[in-house]
Amino acid sequence: MQRFVNRTALVTGAGQGIGFAIAERFAAEGAHVLLADIKESVLIEAEAKLQAAGYSASRYVLDVSNPDQVDETVDRMIEERGAIHILANNAGIAWEEPFVDIKHENWRRMIDVNLNGMFYVAQRVARHMKERGEGAIVNMASTNGLAGEAKYAHYNASKGGIVLLTKTMALELGTAGIRVNAVCPGYIQTPMSEAIDDPAFVENYINNHIPLGRVGKPKDVAGVFAFLASDDAAFIHGECIVVDGGQLA
Numbered sequence: 001m002q003r004f005v006n007r008t009a010l011v012t013g014a015g016q017g018i019g020f021a022i023a024e025r026f027a028a029e030g031a032h033v034l035l036a037d038i039k040e041s042v043l044i045e046a047e048a049k050l051q052a053a054g055y056s057a058s059r060y061v062l063d064v065s066n067p068d069q070v071d072e073t074v075d076r077m078i079e080e081r082g083a084i085h086i087l088a089n090n091a092g093i094a095w096e097e098p099f100v101d102i103k104h105e106n107w108r109r110m111i112d113v114n115l116n117g118m119f120y121v122a123q124r125v126a127r128h129m130k131e132r133g134e135g136a137i138v139n140m141a142s143t144n145g146l147a148g149e150a151k152y153a154h155y156n157a158s159k160g161g162i163v164l165l166t167k168t169m170a171l172e173l174g175t176a177g178i179r180v181n182a183v184c185p186g187y188i189q190t191p192m193s194e195a196i197d198d199p200a201f202v203e204n205y206i207n208n209h210i211p212l213g214r215v216g217k218p219k220d221v222a223g224v225f226a227f228l229a230s231d232d233a234a235f236i237h238g239e240c241i242v243v244d245g246g247q248l249a
């Protein structure tokens with residue numbers, strides 16, 4: 001499939017994990033991919049991998065929680081590429097912390113990156129898409145935005161916020177030609193989840209929580225981002241698609 005020929009897709013948190021898989025999928029389907037990440041080392045590696053595969057990609061160091069940096073970087077992308085047709089608003093952070101122990105600075109950082117950061121990027125890109133009268137935005141939520149998980153109050157709150165941010169954006173942007181949806185993955189094996197959980201935890205989690213009997217892979221999520229960003233999803237708007245191997249069932 002080549003659904004994104006002559007399209008430019010901005011992917012945040014594109015250096016590794018699910019973000020890289022999304023960028024790879026968009027690029028494989030013909031898009032030029034704007035790779036944005038706070039970490040330059042992973043960004044350089046991601047760009048090199050995509051270019052070695054013959055894909056079209058360029059990289060931008062960006063902390064999504066810094067609104068001035070978001071505006072400046074998105075302006076530069078538009079200047080260099082002419083248009084952004086697709087936004088995969090993916091960058092996020094996570095760690096465990098019991099509710100009563102959450103340090104205020106940790107609460108603020110989680111909300112700053114996962115909720116405020118997605119808002120800053122979505123708002124700046126939506127303004128540009130509105131001027132052009134077309135666009136597709138896919139926000140990264142989580143099953144943790146639909147049901148709670150102990151020791152993740154700050155993360156759950158940030159992802160629950162993304163679900164309603166997505167629905168509200170859909171209400172306001174649809175007639176401007178901009179479709180907005182979200183993806184709610186369950187347990188996906190990435191550097192993020194590997195940093196939190198040891199193999200024994202993961203095995204136990206699979207056995208007790210995931211009816212498909214395995215954890216998800218980044219490409220399981222990337223395919224859904226590509227679907228939602230494509231014309232195959234032309235009438236899907238304000239939706240949150242769960243990608244969790246049956247966990248919430």
Ligand SMILES: NC(=O)c1ccc[n+]([C@@H]2O[C@H](COP(=O)([O-])OP(=O)(O)OC[C@H]3O[C@@H](n4cnc5c(N)ncnc54)[C@H](O)[C@@H]3O)[C@@H](O)[C@H]2O)c1
Pocket residue numbers: 012013014015016017018019036037038039042062063064065090091092093094113117140141142143184185186187188189190191192193
């Ligand atoms: N892994 C899972 O099980 C899972 C499940 C549901 C949702 N998610 C969500 O998917 C997204 C990607 O997660 P992942 O597992 O691939 O994580 P990851 O840590 O493997 O990758 C996240 C990427 O985002 C970048 N990033 C972090 N803070 C940033 C910032 N302030 N500005 C720009 N880039 C930043 C990191 O450098 C990294 O490259 C996150 O929003 C996460 O909450 C993950």
